[in-house]
Amino acid sequence: MSRLTIALVALAGILAGGLAVSLYKQPQALDTAQVRSVVEDVLKERADAAPVPVETAAIDQDKLNPMIESYLLGNPRILQRVSEALDTQLRAEQRDKAKSLIAQMSDAIYNDPDHVVLGNPNGDVTLVEMFDYNCGYCRNALPDLATLLAEDPNLKVILKEFPILSKESVDAARVAVLVGKDKDVDYWTFHQALFTSRGKVTAETALDEAQKLGMSKVDLALKMGSEEVSTAIENTYRLAKALNITGTPTYIIGNELIPGAIGLDELRGRISNVRACGETVCTSG
Incomplete structure (x- = not known):
């Protein structure tokens, strides 16, 4: 769930609670147009607000590279499969190119x-x-x-x-x-x-x-x-x-x-x- 979705759900809860308190203290009811107006105003404020910065973890290459190397050494057939897939792709590309040139x-x-x-x-x-x-x-x-x-x-x-x-x-x-x-x-x-x-x-x-x-x-x-x-x-x-x-x-x-x-x-x-x-x-x- 995105941050915006979470914020909107929370906002809906706040609005629902606020409206419930208001209705409890004040006997008069809000009509549909008034409710829609309040919701639209709050959503507009959220849209105009600055985006919430997303924090990303920095990648430590000194730690990551040994992990990758260790994984590949422990699973060498992965490299074989990659090599075979690359060879298949290159052969297909060569055939396509040759076919075009011959034509x-x-x-x-x-x-x-x-x-x-x-x-x-x-x-x-x-x-x-x-x-x-x-x-x-x-x-x-x-x-x-x-x-x-x-x-x-x-x-x-x-x-x-x-x-x-x-x-x-x-x-x-x-x-x-x-x-x-x-x-x-x-x-x-x-x-x-x-x-x-x-x-x-x-x-x-x-x-x-x-x-x-x-x-x-x-x-x-x-x-x-x-x-x-x-x-x-x-x-x-x-x-x-x-x-x-x-x-x-x-x-x-x-x-x-x-x-x-x-x-x-x-x-x-x-x-x-x-x-x-x-x-x-x-x-x-």
């Missing part, structure tokens, strides 16, 4: 004429991978992609050259862009050859593998520095900047950005979820 950049992600499409071009789920030929994690993840392509006839895969680790990576990507543009050449064979080659992947590595597939090594060397090739790679850089992508491999599935090689089972799970509910994480209910 904004949808055309650049899925309709770039310079990227390479593998698998079923009309597949019901699209897996995008941004990679660097000198990325060890990308190399280790190659079998995952090969397995998905082999076992899932309804999967569409988009590969985007994202050379960020070295100049050699950029040079190899330039050759790869030209290989990807030649519809008479099996890009997937070329792609696997570069990731399974020994040592650092360079322009020479890429040119040699392209030549094995029937392309002219000299012609490729002359064209790899062209504006057309530079634009293709720069478009991927711009996309990566817009999506806040800084490493390889990075996958895009449905409404999720996935940094790092997460493994075959995780990729399968997300693809299955997209088919089931339209998102990589399905919620029941």
Whole structure:
């Protein structure tokens, strides 16, 4: 009960007592208008009066902090629950942000004429991978992609050259862009050859593998520095900047950005979820 409520109750009691005494000593009765007038006058005086100050106890940090520390040390699972709740909240926020960014950049992600499409071009789920030929994690993840392509006839895969680790990576990507543009050449064979080659992947590595597939090594060397090739790679850089992508491999599935090689089972799970509910994480209910 607030102080004002208590005061009003007390006031009502005083008024009731005063009126009773008055009526006892004086036989004449007060009419309704007179009673209302007296009550309104008293309430107005209370409203105009200065507010009653509320005293608050000062917090002694020297006493409070050890109490908090002692409580948390005695109940450490509280910190675990807080950490888990924070992690859940941050993941949800990241998913919401990624979903918004992917929607904004949808055309650049899925309709770039310079990227390479593998698998079923009309597949019901699209897996995008941004990679660097000198990325060890990308190399280790190659079998995952090969397995998905082999076992899932309804999967569409988009590969985007994202050379960020070295100049050699950029040079190899330039050759790869030209290989990807030649519809008479099996890009997937070329792609696997570069990731399974020994040592650092360079322009020479890429040119040699392209030549094995029937392309002219000299012609490729002359064209790899062209504006057309530079634009293709720069478009991927711009996309990566817009999506806040800084490493390889990075996958895009449905409404999720996935940094790092997460493994075959995780990729399968997300693809299955997209088919089931339209998102990589399905919620029941």
